Amino acid sequence: MVRTTSAMTVTADILLKAFDAVLADLDGVVYAGPNAIPGAVEALTALAGHGVKLAYVTNNASRTPGQVAAHLRELGAPAEDHQVVSSAQAGAALLAEKFPAGTKVLVTGSAALAQEVQAHGMTVVDSATEVPDVVIQGFDPGLGWADLAEAGYAINAGALWIATNTDMTIPRDRGIAPGNGTLVAAVQAAVGRQPLVAGKPEAPLFLTAADKLHAKHPLVVGDRLDTDILGGNKAGMATALVLTGVDSALTALQARTSERPRFILETLAGLYQPYPEVESRGMQFSCRDAAASVVMDAAGERTLHIVGDPQSVDSWRAACAAWWAAVEQSDEATAPAITWAQTLP
Numbered sequence: 001m002v003r004t005t006s007a008m009t010v011t012a013d014i015l016l017k018a019f020d021a022v023l024a025d026l027d028g029v030v031y032a033g034p035n036a037i038p039g040a041v042e043a044l045t046a047l048a049g050h051g052v053k054l055a056y057v058t059n060n061a062s063r064t065p066g067q068v069a070a071h072l073r074e075l076g077a078p079a080e081d082h083q084v085v086s087s088a089q090a091g092a093a094l095l096a097e098k099f100p101a102g103t104k105v106l107v108t109g110s111a112a113l114a115q116e117v118q119a120h121g122m123t124v125v126d127s128a129t130e131v132p133d134v135v136i137q138g139f140d141p142g143l144g145w146a147d148l149a150e151a152g153y154a155i156n157a158g159a160l161w162i163a164t165n166t167d168m169t170i171p172r173d174r175g176i177a178p179g180n181g182t183l184v185a186a187v188q189a190a191v192g193r194q195p196l197v198a199g200k201p202e203a204p205l206f207l208t209a210a211d212k213l214h215a216k217h218p219l220v221v222g223d224r225l226d227t228d229i230l231g232g233n234k235a236g237m238a239t240a241l242v243l244t245g246v247d248s249a250l251t252a253l254q255a256r257t258s259e260r261p262r263f264i265l266e267t268l269a270g271l272y273q274p275y276p277e278v279e280s281r282g283m284q285f286s287c288r289d290a291a292a293s294v295v296m297d298a299a300g301e302r303t304l305h306i307v308g309d310p311q312s313v314d315s316w317r318a319a320c321a322a323w324w325a326a327v328e329q330s331d332e333a334t335a336p337a338i339t340w341a342q343t344l345p
Contacts (some may be wrong), residue, residue, distance in 0.1 A: 014050075015263065015275045019238070021053040021205055021215030022271070024098065026068070027060055028223030028245020029268070030203065033088035033173025036075040037244050044077050050272075053207040057220075059199045059227055060181070061088035061138030061163035064112040083311040085209040087199025089134050092116035094162060094198040099134060108131075108187075109138030109153040113117035115166065136162035137195065139180035146307070148183060152190040161191070161249060165199035169294055170246045200227035203235040210237070222270070223247060225259040238262045243271070249316035253304075253323055254333045260324060266313050266320035276314065278321040283320040290315040290321035302326060 016022075021046075024030060030040045046056050056079065058068065063086035068108060072079035091113065095105065102123030106128065114124050117136060126133050128150050135151045155161045159311040166181035188194060199205055210218045222228020223245025232239035239265035241252055252264055257272050278285050284293045290308030294313075297303070304323050308315030319338075327334055 004022055005174040009189065013274065014272050015240075015265075016047070016052055016219075016271050017051050019200065020054060021055065021213045021218040022047060022149075022212065023055050023057045023209050023215075023218050023232070023237070025054055025222035025224070025228045025245075026058040026072075028171040028306045029221060029242055030056070030072065030077060031075060032171045032245070034071075035173050036077070037267075040244075040268050041076045042142075043271060050077065051181055053213040053215055054078065056084045057200070057205055057209045057228075058084065059087045059114050059139075059167050060170070061086055061091065061164040061179070061199070062110040062140050063113070065089070067143050069114065082212065085205060085212065087117045087205065088113045088138055090202075091138060091162055091164040091198035092120050092122075092206050094196065095134060095136060098160070103134060104130060104132040105155050106132040106135045106150065107138075108135060108143065108147050110140040110142075110250075111139040117211060126322075128157060128159075131157070132159050134160045134162060134212045136164070137184055138172070139167075139183070143183060144285045147186050148190075150185050155187070155191045160180075161193070163195040163197050165227070166195075166197055167200075169246055171223070176246065197212040199256065200224075201230035201234060203231060206235040206237060210235075219272075221265075225251060225255050225261070229261045232258075235260055238263050239272075242266075242268060243313070244268075249313060249320075250285070251321050251333075253315040253316065254335055255326070256330050256333055257324075258331075260320070264313060264317055264320065276317065278318055280325070281319070283322070283325065285318045285325070287314040287318040289320070290318045292323050293320040294326040302336060304338045306338060306340050307342065308340075310340060 002109045066081045070083045105122045119172045155286040163184045167179035168181040169176045170179035220232030220239045223246045229239045239261045278287045292306045306319045306325040
């Protein structure tokens with residue numbers, strides 16, 4: 001991909017050659033629901049043989065790092081408890097930065113989140129009637145209306161509100177389901193304000209994971225543009241979108257500038273392959289057998305012309321390079337008109 005955010009040049013060596021660590025998301029990258037994504041475990045296991053360290057960076061605050069690591073080991077993936085960095089940890093750390101030990105906190109989330117809050121010396125309460133100073137909200141599939149209502153009552157009474165993350169969706173074994181962001185939005189509708197957000201897409205979660213590994217050149221690998229890629233970009237790290245979860249090559253093409261990935265991979269197996277750099281000749285961009293260009297008509301409307309197989313990731317790599325060169329800076333997602341052709345116009 002033609003990009004200017006990284007000074008590193010990827011050669012004919014495998015993609016991993018340029019990095020000393022992988023910071024991997026979990027949902028949509030390693031597993032969907034309880035099941036591993038095909039090929040993910042094998043790809044993660046092979047990292048050690050290439051001298052590449054591994055950490056898991058997840059926005060899912062429903063389980064402790066130990067529980068997450070145990071699940072990964074059950075799937076066959078390499079995982080120690082300390083390799084898991086979660087938004088529950090980030091949320092509790094943010095809470096501890098702003099409030100002293102003993103502060104009353106209403107936890108709208110899992111037992112794992114409550115455990116992280118208690119580990120920082122906070123007092124967990126069960127109801128808004130106990131006048132909590134803070135509400136911290138994280139994902140838990142068991143949350144119901146009554147839980148969200150208690151959060152709303154406490155926030156409207158003056159409690160500070162922290163959300164571990166705002167992912168609108170979460171990949172499950174049966175498909176895409178509502179995530180913590182959907183539940184946060186429900187509370188937001190009742191309180192009329194937004195929470196402080198601790199996890200992705202904020203940079204500290206990624207910086208903490210890299211520090212734990214003593215990594216100087218980490219690669220962030222995720223399936224979501226608005227959390228994994230945006231957060232990795234904010235942290236100044238190289239980012240790779242893997243197409244096994246929420247976002248697609250099309251949504252990558254349409255992404256606002258801050259959410260554009262350095263690499264696009266079909267699966268984690270792409271880490272072990274040479275990454276094809278896009279070549280440019282004027283405003284025409286090519287990636288192996290695929291090519292793309294942006295043409296403006298007399299009315300000033302731009303159309304993206306792509307030559308290649310719509311099912312090939314190389315076609316989308318060339319298309320992204322062409323469109324991103326035409327729209328270098330955008331704070332909003334874009335939706336270009338696209339045509340597929342046998343030859344460039």
